[in-house]
Amino acid sequence: MMMMTTTTLSKHGFQEETFTASMKTPETLASPIRIDGGKVVLQSQVVLAPMAGVTDIVFRGLVRKTAPQSLICTEMISSNGLVYSKKWDAHILKKNSEDNPIAYQLAAHQEEIITQAAITICEKHQPDTLDINMGCPVKKITGNFEGCALMKDLDLASRLIKAVSSNVNVPVSVKFRLGWDDNSKNYIDFGQMAQDAGAKLVTLHTRTRSQGYKPGVDWEAAGKLKQSVSIPVIANGDIITPADAKFVIDTFGVDGVMVGRGTQGEPWRIALIDHYLKTGELLPEPTLVQRLAYAWQHVAGMVAYKGEGQGVREMRGQLPWYVKGFSGAPAYRAKLTQVETVAEVDALFIEILEIANKS
Numbered sequence: 001m002m003m004m005t006t007t008t009l010s011k012h013g014f015q016e017e018t019f020t021a022s023m024k025t026p027e028t029l030a031s032p033i034r035i036d037g038g039k040v041v042l043q044s045q046v047v048l049a050p051m052a053g054v055t056d057i058v059f060r061g062l063v064r065k066t067a068p069q070s071l072i073c074t075e076m077i078s079s080n081g082l083v084y085s086k087k088w089d090a091h092i093l094k095k096n097s098e099d100n101p102i103a104y105q106l107a108a109h110q111e112e113i114i115t116q117a118a119i120t121i122c123e124k125h126q127p128d129t130l131d132i133n134m135g136c137p138v139k140k141i142t143g144n145f146e147g148c149a150l151m152k153d154l155d156l157a158s159r160l161i162k163a164v165s166s167n168v169n170v171p172v173s174v175k176f177r178l179g180w181d182d183n184s185k186n187y188i189d190f191g192q193m194a195q196d197a198g199a200k201l202v203t204l205h206t207r208t209r210s211q212g213y214k215p216g217v218d219w220e221a222a223g224k225l226k227q228s229v230s231i232p233v234i235a236n237g238d239i240i241t242p243a244d245a246k247f248v249i250d251t252f253g254v255d256g257v258m259v260g261r262g263t264q265g266e267p268w269r270i271a272l273i274d275h276y277l278k279t280g281e282l283l284p285e286p287t288l289v290q291r292l293a294y295a296w297q298h299v300a301g302m303v304a305y306k307g308e309g310q311g312v313r314e315m316r317g318q319l320p321w322y323v324k325g326f327s328g329a330p331a332y333r334a335k336l337t338q339v340e341t342v343a344e345v346d347a348l349f350i351e352i353l354e355i356a357n358k359s
């Protein structure tokens with residue numbers, strides 16, 4: 001059945017090779033991002049955000065097809081979960097030999113636990129950097145005094161950063177927000193604390209915890225943070241288009257940008273932005289057929305990775321993101337949230353391809 005769709009896609013003019021080739025961006029940066037005195041050197045100013053349930057090994061592989069130079073983050077990994085379960089080969093930790101440069105992101109609230117998780121991950125998976133999540137707003141996480149709750153306790157946050165950075169050989173970074181809420185925006189103090197504790201890069205999600213994901217990012221804050229520390233600063237929050245990225249970098253002087261939701265159902269977006277920043281050339285967005293080809297590879301990868309039942313079920317949340325830009329798309333998006341098997345995905349894709357061919 002999987003073969004059938006590949007054939008169907010070629011019959012409908014699928015030209016994935018041409019598409020990805022046009023987005024390959026071997027250009028290097030005039031000023032690469034040097035982390036920890038050059039221990040890690042990034043030739044791209046665009047970073048893929050950590051996204052739980054999204055940035056697994058399969059999605060990262062799709063992003064890397066066109067953005068091989070970008071730093072890519074894993075999903076958030078619970079240090080407690082790992083250390084107590086001892087599942088050091090869990091799906092969430094898996095990477096392959098092409099999956100670099102990669103940042104493994106840890107959540108934690110105890111020094112001994114995060115240290116053990118960090119050391120073992122470095123031994124078993126060789127990440128390029130380790131990131132500590134100090135920005136997650138979700139109650140289940142903050143209730144455990146992890147994620148953004150750490151912005152309320154700089155002493156504990158500092159001890160966690162010191163514990164990791166003094167026990168591993170890779171650079172440690174920290175991702176955090178403007179603060180807990182509007183009345184406690186402490187991102188400057190927090191960034192300086194992170195640097196003093198040993199962080200070699202910081203990423204600022206330019207919202208407070210209480211904002212969640214609501215509109216109203218403060219990109220200028222990332223520029224203020226950049227002025228206050230000497231390590232690289234990455235700006236994050238609502239950066240979607242190549243123009244957004246260029247504006248944030250040029251206007252606020254940050255070292256790079258991190259893109260999250262803009263890549264959902266669009267794994268090529270990191271490359272589009274990277275290519276524009278390096279060359280000034282705006283590449284065309286992929287056609288519907290090319291989007292479906294990506295979606296198909298995403299499904300095939302998940303099935304190969306997790307088996308058909310789980311792989312297809314996990315794709316229910318992501319498949320609809322690929323399907324837009326034609327009349328009737330909402331109905332297909334709804335149907336894709338119900339799929340159980342590869343055959344059902346295949347049948348729906350064939351119907352969509354027929355529509356694409358007629359339009």
Ligand SMILES: Cc1cc2nc3c(=O)[nH]c(=O)nc-3n(C[C@H](O)[C@H](O)[C@H](O)COP(=O)(O)O)c2cc1C
Binds near residue numbers: 260
């Ligand atoms: C589905 C989803 C999962 C996320 N998971 C994580 C995570 O595991 N770790 C983390 O630091 N941030 C996580 N985030 C936050 C993103 O990394 C990013 O900071 C946020 O989405 C803002 O960037 P954006 O506007 O480009 O999406 C998640 C966001 C989304 C939408």
